[in-house]
Amino acid sequence: MAFFFSQVSFAQGPATLRGTVADSASSQPLEGVSVGLDGRPGGTTSDARGNFHLGGIAAGTYTLRVGALGYRAQALSVTLAAGETKRVAVALPTAALNLSEVTVNQPRDPNQSLAAISHIDQVLRPLSSAQDLLRLVPGLFIAQHAGGGKAEQIFLRGFDCDHGTDFAVSIDGLPVNMVSHAHGQGYADFHFVIPETVEQLKVYKGPYTARFGDFATSGAGDFVTKTRLEHSQAKLEVGQFDTRRALVMVDLLGAGHHLLSRQPESAYVASEYYFTNSYFDAKQHFKRFNGLLKYTGRLSDNTSLTVLGSRFSSTWNASGQIPERGVRDGLISRYGSIDPSEGGRTSRTNASAVLTTALRHDAVLRQQVYYSKYDFSLYSNFTFFLHDPVNGDEINQADDRHLFGYTGTYDRDTRVGRRTLHTTAGLGTRNDFSRVDLRHAVRRVITDTTTTGRLFEQNLNAYLDETLTLTDRLTVNAAVRADVFTFDFRGLLANDNSQAPEPLRGRVMHARVSPKLNVYYQLSPAVQLFARSGLGFHSNDARAVIRDATASVLPRATGYEVGSTFKPVPSLVVNAALWGLHLQDELVYVGDEGVTERTGPTQRYGLDLAVRYQLSRRLFLDTDLNYNHGRQTNAPPGADYIPLAPTFTTIGGLTYKDARGLSGSLRYRHIDSRPANDDGSIRARGYFLLDAVVAYTTPRFQVGATAENLLNVAWNQAQFATLTRLPNEPNAVDELHFTPGTPFYVKVNASMFF
Template sequence: MNVTFLLKRAHRKWARRGACALLIGLAAPSAHAQNTATLRGTVADSASGQPLAGVSVGLQGQPGGTATDALGNFRLGGLPTGSYTLRVGALGYRAQSVPVTLAAGETQRLSLRVAATTLNLAEVTVSQPRDPNQSLAAISHIDQALRPINSAQDLLRLVPGLFIAQHAGGGKAEQIFLRGFDCDHGTDFAVSIDGLPVNMVSHAHGQGYADFHFVIPETVEQLKVYKGPYTARFGDFATAGAGEFTTKTRLERSQAKLEVGQFDTYRALVLLDLLGAGRHLLSKRPESAYVAAEYNFTNAYFDAPQHFKRFNGLAKYTGQLSERTSLTLLGSHFTSNWDASGQIPERAVRDGRISRYGSIDPTEGGRTGRTNASVILSTALPHDAVLRQQAYYSKYDFGLFSNFTFFLRDSVNGDEIEQTDDRHLFGYTATYERADQFGARSLHSTLGVGTRNDFSTLGLFRATRRQITATTTTGRLFEQNLNAYLDETLDLTDRLTVNAALRADFFTFDFRGQLADEATGQLEPLRGRVRHARVSPKLNLYYQLTPAVQLFARSGLGFHSNDARGVIRDATANVLPRALGYELGSTFKPLPSLVVNAALWSLHLQDELVYVGDEGITESTGPTQRYGLDVALRYQLGRRLFLDGDFNYNHGRQLQAEAGANYIPLAPTFTSTGGLTYKAPRGLSGSLRYRHIDSRPANDDGSIRARGYFLLDAVLSYTTPRFQFGASAENLLNVAWNQAQFATQSRLPGEAAEGVDELHFTPGTPFYAKLNASVFF
């Protein structure tokens, strides 16, 4: 027989077999779809009709599950036919069990409404199927429901392990400490509210400056906490972590509140529901609108009255334009001005020159303001996709008078400086989210793009008693960030989930201005444009060991940007220092009413940058390494009694410095917060809380140490359907503690020209009591 004939016959035989195999493979998904069913639905708040995002949805006794998207929609696909019990739950809402029966090839649709209820930790789930990188979700939700919130500072303290310090009156952004970082005012912690970035790039006072005082605490509904550089949604500044705050979509009721406290402290608040519960416009679709306003005044506890004044106003509308589209409009305005006592040297108090609450330069102080506008459009698209688009604008103003060294530079007029920032911020973000089902496996994909554009006039001036005497640097800033990311979350098995992502950032730094020559004092041109890009991959694994135990391993690259003036001034400057982080941990429930989150982590920073505000320059301390252990626990002792505690150990060192001179100044080594809370929907509620941070080196060699402290605070309230009365007390034990602390070389009148290098501090609040009363209508 002809060999060629045999080869041709074999080829035709295998071709037919291959075609059959291909047809079977192509038909398999269709056959699978015909033998399985799909369950779709929407979850909304029973009181308002507003869709709820992030609600856990799953089948009782079945692995896996999902969560509702931004429009309250969910989908469970590839389900074998049969009868099930659908479980729907969210913290603070009454869990629902809904029986469903699914036929082959059926797509069943449900419309569910859940009602708010008292907190029950037994219903908390430790799995986070839609946003797996938010491993602190359960902890954060519990804290928001239980912890008393009286100020914007209290909002930041909701981040487990985060400490803050104020050192220039009540109007300056707080100094932030987290995971062994002195983040200054936000260099390594990204903050946002309703999608608006809070951190300011190339700010007059410090890189990443995050002034959160424009937020009215009673309007905040949700906080999402992300520690480490593991989440692609965040770029600049998100090395130690990120905090996403969201204001309420609706008010349960209108409220008028008045607070009165020691040290001439007054606060008035109004929250006004504009549409009324259950009202709809002609569209007959769920919608809400409200306005909020607050006014604060205090002279504070310093010897010199602080004359602190702050006004906040907010208006927000949320509505369903159609069954597939929702719209959110937001506008806010904030203004503040104050006098400050500033940081003082220990020797001035020790020698009796001033008291703990005195000042060396009583002309310090500042002013700031911010106006925001934002529009968010969320649209449900085919194939279980959601498109979210946001455009925003902020007008920002800032002026700060400070004196860190007193008379070190100028022994006659003093070393006071003024920093100014007049800024316009434009931004746009868009995310396309899609959920796909491959048999029993689900894939959640997110594609995001965005741009941020800062236009600012910056200035640094020498001053005497708030009168400008000389210019150090001034000019116009343009800084742009273009970014895009792809984030994929795939259920590899019923228990194992992988999250992989890639983020790309492209920066343009442009500064046109002048800089004073150090030798002559003459102004010289400082101009230039620098472009730089950064790619940041992320890889995270999650394993659901049992329904009560989730394990995770996370890793990722991140960065924080340099100040534009430093980049233009020094061609060798590190533009976007990289951060490498990784951690192992678990969220678990050893008891039904006990939730624990623990993580062993490490973070390497390519270049630790410190902005020197009084010189307008950036200093590099080189690469650093940190590692630590975070433990957070929340325990429900009884129906209304709750116990919580956060314990954070951090170890950090400079890598290129000699042993013994390689400490990271002000980096905390151990912090802890916790408390006991009695929470009732009506009647009496109360909380007793503590804060502790240990002593730590304030300079490279540890010869100067920042002093630790332990504080107790308490809150009591009595609530009825129409009224609420309350009292709060900070520093119950009246401890003399240092809030902000720095190792600084300064000179006082009569001292030698070289001055003295020692600890400078801002005293913390002594015993401080406030009363409040609210009317609900």
Template structure:
């Protein structure tokens, strides 16, 4: 904390000196204030671009839809207001000396046009992928919660438990496991679980109903102060809809006994905004999923999601959002299978060594957000949230390696209560002719959990390996400043401080045996993370950026208190240079050359209750995203990502980072019409890469084609989707694992066999859906 106070004081001194050297605001200038809202609902819109035609610089609306343009010379201007998916507005404005004029602008939705996309992000410059993400959200078909994660450019996922577990995530040369190096949030609720029973940073995204998601903000690298733990490779912020355009009932049927039902109901009615004095909305949504999947052993996968959300203006200066949701799922799984099991005819490609794997999980969330406009163009946003989370997973990764009689099946359990609070104070100031956007944020997260790891056979407990109570607390504070140094150059400087308290109290189930005392202890650590980012608007169609920052990911509490490594919060140091530009009016390109050094990839392996460390690593790469509008309704997109990573302390020929992707690419061709026929043909490709340190075992790459078709009218929609059009045999999750099988044609050694294990990917898979709107 002392380091943070020193850094904060230094930044305050620099800012103070800048204020002293700035000239007084010119006399006789004018100010333009206003609010931008949706023309249909009346709801204020945040992040809308606002500027004066022919004038340098621009701004964006705040969380309450407000904007301000100051220090304007008396004249007649044209105010331009634009947001992706909304019709641009051009409003003539006559400003007189010394006056403050107010405007209320309402914008209507319209079809997507990339010619209207702007490449600058005046309020949130670190979100350089904003244009790309907004385009993808409007264009790309989303059929499941997994598809939402695929909206992140360059992100790949893999499932290896019948759809019930959180996906394995790959991004920027990281095998993020289930979220160790990628932070995910939904409506401000953290998705990643610290010190989880199965893996650090476990991010189960399945409690989100895909049709309710309205926006995704993507941040790659550790350059944004708002994100702390796990945001090394990047972070994704998902937001659900504030209102429904219409109520909807949807039914889906597909191969492998797949069924899904969705209901979304607008509780206030489409004309409520005409009767209400202040804009407000409320809706509920629920979905039910069932599938047996494509494995030989039926998966009996079931999932229920329900949510309710209210958004309203309590006054001209205060908005309230209340959200509640519940998620429950249970399933059977076939797990990862060894290549030799198929080669020796023990199982088929879609078979299982241990058919009793599977699990159940649930999560209940409650969140309240209060946003208040304060004097001096400031906005205070406060959020309090609570999650009740339960998890029980049965897995068998090594089969009969440790117990040749009963097998090695384990049960991991996590019974958790999560409380949190965040607050941000944002303010816009004028320093002479320059604008300064300041954000002060504070927050706390508190996890209380009972964790367990047990040895089981056919889901019956044989013995307890470890169990105990967890308390983990994070307290954080950050200061973020964005200053326009010139009409073209913007600097973003920030510093963040995090304090962690790790507390784990192991329980003894074998008292009186003379065994050592169970694992217990408490450790406290802090981390300060400065950031510095520069943005240069070379032209209205070209923005250059250079970013740098420190980040971290925490270790599991059980690993921390064991003192296996003093590096409790391994530091990440990242930097990148790049550009978002439009070489043609309908062509948007984002390119970044990046590098990231991770001090220690130290993780607690919940499968074995041990701590593993690969030491420091270095990665660099190139990201390229292209979005092109070929015609009024035809769009082409592609993401191309090259990554190179190595362990720094390992010998040259044994320094690969296992499973880290080296080249990935996604893309597609989309025909998008507001009504009538729409369709999309998409591909996914990931190359083969080392699965262990020396590359002697390799994870196999793949190339897949998917397709979606839909026919839409104002009253109904009929659609079809097909995954893996070419019916390719591909491996989804893949690992180099040492295992032992019994009852094989050739007796296996006691130490087992080290080879590639995998979960087979989806074969050709077709679904039909029909929706009714009302």
């Protein structure tokens, strides 16, 4: 451990304390470390570069306390003279987990009120897939319904977000959601992320954060991959249903290179291969390859550069959604299929460069440019023989896309009298160029085309975010965001489903301004209160906007909540929020028909409760409880349900973690039964599942095992109310269709560190 101080300037008035926090072993800057002075309310957390700032301090001697989960807390005596600005560097050694060291001080990013909860989860929860990464968002549920290669269906805060319509996902500044996608608006395929490379998750619920625009209505998940590896790793996993996975992560410059180099730099490569036939009667032949290369270095004392490149490809067969009557009448088994020719392929290539420059007056300029090449082709059959009793209703949706973008942010702290004003200004553009197709097919042979055309969609955005510490306890965050969209679609087929004699073509521009206002009050070192409000939106599909001049383009979301993060006892961390959200128009893009369905305005209210408790030195308990009540506001009573919107969900577990290497976790998931259509006559069935993970880790190797669905419950994963007709069936039937969930499943893994 090392400390050093330097006096920079003296003047009359309050003193200022600035500093940095780093890992004592690797010298890596630490983000999210709690920093505060004894006897002085409030505090702060370190930023992405490990920097922290405490201002408006009266002259005197204080005890500076610095701590983070998984590190030994440090207490340091600091004497400040009037007007002095003092700098301190703190190096934290690792230590056993201790929740008593978690603080509820306001984070540097004030709207990340789940920071303490997320930090605990990242340390304790086992991860083995991209799906596990999404489940780190408290209260978020996912469902798969067309083979392992398709993006998951997302549920959060009473929203059936489909594949991402109302939940924004990003990784290293790259947007994951796809606008005007061939299958569904906001389609967020997260499978191109290798879970072992992810270092951090920031969770934002509700439309309260100016940095996020389109799709961030129920919330946003911001993931960040590691800057450098602690060690290289080779991992092998083997499981039931012909499942196998291989992972290699290699530090290219050596663990000690950044300590010896005058300009610290790091680089690593990671590669993943996954295969499974899954548990369905028809083998799924699901194959996935992921590759990642990331370099971080300093170009000068004030400038750093991060370059990232990644490649992802996947192919699979799918059994699709099946009707309850098909299983009940013995036509197929629970794991069978009506049309076994479903499935698809997809790929994504990403490139990104981030230039971060430290400017005068402690300002920071961050600029990022990125590019993605995306391909997607999906074969589905949701209605079976409803429209074509002879050949069936199989469709193909294809998306060939180029995505370019730029994001720039400027951060600066400014003194306003005795207080600190933190300013963030952002400017960005996203540009999607795509060829999208909707076609009919018979056993993956294209027969005719319904819609095809070239899409251009641009989003220009800017925001200003101001955070002012009015008192030692009270902080106000006010922000405004402006978005301008251009929708341009050039149809290549005259006979599309608009029934127009000419191809669907047009160009539409639309803008949206979204203000935010959030207040935080540090009642005591163990209690933080917050009240948040903001306007947000989700965009409509470009084809729907151009086809219908009266269509909702950027329907507004109005959100508000009150809550608290608090510690009733030192080892117990609780986050609670009572919230409401009103959506101007609920839009569902039906990619199967190439049209947008409008549900109309909706309102939702709910209560979120997250609890993290350390029962003993090695034993930890966690649970998330989420209640949601949602209705369509323009529909008559009894026919105003929001289809598939969850009412109650809960996730939790008991985790054992020994500093000597043994760890294990018993986890549960529960979602209640809920209406699958407007009047509730068809209901999606709830479930309760138990999973278990055990691992033994040493500095040289790790071995482990995972068991899913310990009770072997026959549960429905994705569920929909769908009108279908089966072979030789005289009339169509509207009933529940589902994708069966995983039965009891075991896999083992072994890793070597070098």
